[in-house]
Amino acid sequence: MSAPAIAAHNLVRKFGKLTAVDGLSFEVPHGSVCGFVGANGAGKTTTMRMISTLDYPTSGSAEICGINVVDYPAKVRQLLGWMPDHFGNYQNMTVLEYLDFYARALGYQGKERLMRVQEVMEFADLIPLADRLSNKLSKGMTQRLCLGRSMIHDPQVLIMDEPAAGLDPKARVELKHLIRILAEEGKTIFISSHILSELGEMCDSLLFINSGKIVHHGDAESLKTGSDQSNGVLYDVQLASNPERLSDWAVTSPYVEIDETRKRGARIRIMDSNPDHAAEILARMIKDGLPVIEFHREQRNLEDAFIDIVSQLDRENAAQLTTAAND
Numbered sequence: 001m002s003a004p005a006i007a008a009h010n011l012v013r014k015f016g017k018l019t020a021v022d023g024l025s026f027e028v029p030h031g032s033v034c035g036f037v038g039a040n041g042a043g044k045t046t047t048m049r050m051i052s053t054l055d056y057p058t059s060g061s062a063e064i065c066g067i068n069v070v071d072y073p074a075k076v077r078q079l080l081g082w083m084p085d086h087f088g089n090y091q092n093m094t095v096l097e098y099l100d101f102y103a104r105a106l107g108y109q110g111k112e113r114l115m116r117v118q119e120v121m122e123f124a125d126l127i128p129l130a131d132r133l134s135n136k137l138s139k140g141m142t143q144r145l146c147l148g149r150s151m152i153h154d155p156q157v158l159i160m161d162e163p164a165a166g167l168d169p170k171a172r173v174e175l176k177h178l179i180r181i182l183a184e185e186g187k188t189i190f191i192s193s194h195i196l197s198e199l200g201e202m203c204d205s206l207l208f209i210n211s212g213k214i215v216h217h218g219d220a221e222s223l224k225t226g227s228d229q230s231n232g233v234l235y236d237v238q239l240a241s242n243p244e245r246l247s248d249w250a251v252t253s254p255y256v257e258i259d260e261t262r263k264r265g266a267r268i269r270i271m272d273s274n275p276d277h278a279a280e281i282l283a284r285m286i287k288d289g290l291p292v293i294e295f296h297r298e299q300r301n302l303e304d305a306f307i308d309i310v311s312q313l314d315r316e317n318a319a320q321l322t323t324a325a326n327d
């Protein structure tokens with residue numbers, strides 16, 4: 001059986017007393033797109049830098065296609081494309097010269113070099129920009145150049161740190177399109193982003209990180225339907241009139257919480273995933289005189305899922321602390 005495209009085993013990175021990455025273990029299979037999600041400072045860039053051979057783990061290990069990133073960095077770099085969140089640029093260098101410079105640095109010569117540069121320019125739609133100065137491009141064009149640069153050696157695995165940050169909606173759609181093409185070509189893509197809704201559309205799996213630890217690794221669909229959650233199930237409820245009555249009613253109803261009040265009612269959380277229980281709650285609403293005109297299960301968006309998972313974890317940690325304090 002072939003090794004996964006990316007594997008991390010108990011990866012740790014400390015900066016002095018701060019543990020930025022705290023024992024991460026995960027695998028990303030070949031040909032899949034994995035989204036890496038976490039709040040600011042959660043440890044995403046540090047993790048990505050380690051698996052891209054740009055930083056050393058304090059302990060633990062990581063492999064790209066089965067090759068250890070610390071022991072064989074040069075081999076790993078042949079297999080890996082790295083797209084950082086910020087990248088340095090040069091003055092007075094056109095887009096074409098910039099890519100050619102990188103192709104030379106990677107050791108390509110003659111016709112092969114021309115071919116590699118031409119291929120990435122076509123792929124990232126850079127041909128119309130060939131003579132533009134590379135440090136005078138828009139953010140979207142710069143990201144396409146950065147993607148083109150990371151693809152010159154046609155890597156199997158692409159690691160992208162916040163590629164969509166700062167892009168306008170059109171540039172984001174273009175970037176998503178390019179990522180989709182790469183995924184269809186069978187590349188493995190590990191991508192961090194704060195824009196969770198977009199990640200959900202393009203990722204086969206999502207890896208959530210909080211304070212340097214993995215808090216969830218699963219597919220986007222199960223996160224949205226909440227089939228793997230213990231935090232209850234969300235329903236949109238609308239009333240024909242007096243929507244505020246719903247909040248009053250929920251206060252006195254066990255297993256029901258108001259998740260978000262809305263113009264015509266609320267999104268409620270039923271703390272039991274059994275649909276029979278939801279039917280009982282609807283029957284109780286009607287019996288209690290609420291004029292319900294809409295009652296349907298709502299998919300969580302990925303932001304909700306992330307917040308649910310992190311707050312569940314916080315509750316567990318708080319409970320553990322209380323138990324420890326009482327012992």
Ligand SMILES: Nc1ncnc2c1ncn2[C@@H]1O[C@H](COP(=O)(O)OP(=O)(O)OP(=O)(O)O)[C@@H](O)[C@H]1O
Pocket residue numbers: 015018020038039040041042043044045046047
């Ligand atoms: N070189 C460094 N020296 C000291 N601390 C660092 C260093 N690099 C990162 N950190 C700290 O490690 C933690 C994780 O940072 P990291 O950049 O990996 O987070 P992130 O999830 O990528 O955040 P963001 O979404 O804001 O980019 C932060 O507390 C950060 O301040």
